[in-house]
Amino acid sequence: MLRRTGITALVTLGAAVAAPASVDTSARPGGVYRLKPGIYVQKGVACQTAPNVAIRQYDGRGISTAHTRACRARVLSRKGNRYEVSQSCIDAGAGPAPRFTERQTVRISDALTFALLDRGTGTTYRYCPAYMLPSGLRADKR
Template sequence: MPILIMGAAAATAAAASADTSPQPGGVYRLKPGIYVRKDVACNTAPNAVVRYYDGRGINSAHSRACRARILSRKGNRYEVSQSCIDAGAGPAPRVTERQTVTVPDALTFTLKTHGKGSTYGYCPAYMLPAGLRGFVR
């Protein structure tokens, strides 16, 4: 009998931590959700190092409704023109920026607009600060 109780407890814990977010896909074949620059822990990430991938583009804390248009692709490296509303909220103009996005796997990307670029890794909802958890579907 104790084995059944322990087994049920383990199954409940596993179900509670299961990732139910969408599968990788969209423009870059990345898992939709929150990404944090690789040198920063998910649970302490300030807005400046957070990106949100929704399958159409990579948004920041200061942009939204981003849409990437692929200009060229070589392997896992994309040259894109990304258009975003240039504000986190409220009315703002749409701006377009040329970017290079490299996607080595479904949970990691490097974004380069000028200079070296930054690498970001996927953060599951349970690892995010409470204020960011609402952005994850």
């Protein structure tokens, strides 16, 4: 009986030690859209092999692409989970470039999923944790 209790205690202790390694320590959902900040990939595309065109990054202030940065969304109106915004971005992934502004419609499904809508249809993106991203995106988180 005592030996069985000791083994149970070791198994329980081992599980408790392993748990912190799997806990998500990245930023909590928040910002303009109440999404989890990070990399999002188009639904149906694997996180590990996503091409640039299928990747978006949310930093709490706006949604950027591989070819834009420093995006800032200003909410014009909100109806439920649907946002009409004016978003301003620098028109280059790196280096000097002009800032441009465009209107967007964004539908937030939950803290890990959103869609960019265009004429009623849209493209859905889902959050990809850092460990699932290609090494190039993990290194600089972009």
